Amino acid sequence: MDSLRSIEIFVQVVHHGSLSAAARKLGTSAASVSRQVSALEDSLGARLLNRTSRKLTLTEAGEAYFHHAEQILHHVDEATHSVTNLQRAPRGTLRVHSRILVGQLFIIPAIAEFLIAQPEIKIDLMLSNLSVDLVEQNIDVDIRIGKLSDSSLIAKRLTLSDRVVCASPAYLKRSPKIRQPQDLGAHNCLTYRLSKGNVQWRFMNGKGVTTDVPVNGSLQTDYGPALRTAALAGLGLALMPDWSVREDIERGTLVRLFPEFKASFLEFDNGVYAVYQRSRHMSAKVRLFVDHLTGLFDRS
Template sequence: MQVFVRVVQHGSLSSAARQLDTSPASVSRQIKALEDTLGARLLNRTSRKLTLTEAGETYFHHAEQILHQFDEAHHSVSQLQHSPRGTLRVHSRILVGQLFLVPAITKFLLTHSEIKIDLMLSNHSVDLVEQNIDVDIRIGKLSDSSLIARQLAVSERIVCAAPAYLQSHPPIQGPHDLVHHNCLTYRLNMGSVEWRFLDPQGQTTDVAVSGSLRTDYGPALRDATLAGLGLSLMPDWSVREDIRRGDLVRLFPAYKVCFLEFENGVYALYQRSRHTSAKVRLFVDHLIQTFEPKPGG
């Protein structure tokens, strides 16, 4: 198709051949093959000039438009790869999305006017390919090696409570005291909930906890803890400001605490490709700067 259009535009096989950096014989063979495929003569050839047949005029009109659209598509995709523009589809867990991602996205969009973001928040796992997600924000130990994962933050779990709760309930000396307290828990399954503690000597202790609230919605745990309903096991980044202000108190600072795994983090994941778009790279770099702990924080 491209060879035929160039022949018509340049008026001869030899001129088209020079423009395409090939031989006139090769151009002639490709035109003949195209005519054989279409089952129609496209060019009338004489020793002095080429003219289009009726079929050739129709084919040239459509082929020229198609090649122009192809060039535009190629240019647009190339621009997307090198210039930050277009739509980013982003998914995140609810709590990290609410506390960090929404403010980060707002700041990002204020400085990158040619980018749009389609944000989805849920506590369900997503398939980036199947659901056409550009960037997924995940928490916890990662197992999917087919994706590129860039760590945004270390995610340590901590036990915390409001001062009002601690003042009105029996003192807490060690992890085993939690069995006598209202522990607000995150729903991992329908069975019992255990918090695992790792002391400075490397010994682990599992404590079965229970309380008046169990939920799979992180913001509800944080709000209930702030209100003084009970204790909760929260990611440190989700309550860092609450602790700094004195609205919450961290318990057991010498221990590491978790549900299942001590290895945790907040990650930005995207598909592995040699052609990662500029907008994905720019957005993930922005998130890394946003999540990076500030001096004195």
């Protein structure tokens, strides 16, 4: 007896409610379906179906077996599809959304390299700092910053990320001394627009103690590069992802403040994540693109 075939036939019988309907679905005869189900019952030593002239019903053993049988067929389908995807040349359009700053610095260069290596794939790229619904907007991969709260999605962390408070040497030279986070109230803090109301920067010392410091200044924006540009121009202090100002700090055009503290807006998980839908089949183009980004950030 072909066990997997018998399991498939049994599941089809249950789904369609009769031997004849399952036979039509499978392209075989009702007699053949009946023999397969009987052979399965004999091999198990248990009756799975109650047969009457009008309908079929599951026995208690049949209900338990049906649940596991569906799972077995699902896993076989998953395994087959994953191998098929590996062998099939990826093609088609990949819709990607990214936060603006990480998109400009990393994703756009990564896309150019990816498309050269994968000529059968096209990418439709959107850059914004808005939250997007992957299903509603048909997004394949979303590049986000911070931990994922939606359990229906899968998040692959591309890199760890801290935020740093920084300012230009010119601003620091002409402004009051800054020794601790509480001193920020006397300074022009360039802020990222998260929501309406007062803005706070959160600091955590080496012992895990957090302090929220209210800040304000002459510039507020939802466009990260504007904060970097304004900080470089000497306008004030900015709270930025470390990867976005690393070269500026190494060159000395920006100075990092409070290196003994972790800094953030709300949460301290500011990692960069590739987020995609949790589906039965992860397409080859999504897998290849996420793997490409992972390798890029590892090298960076």
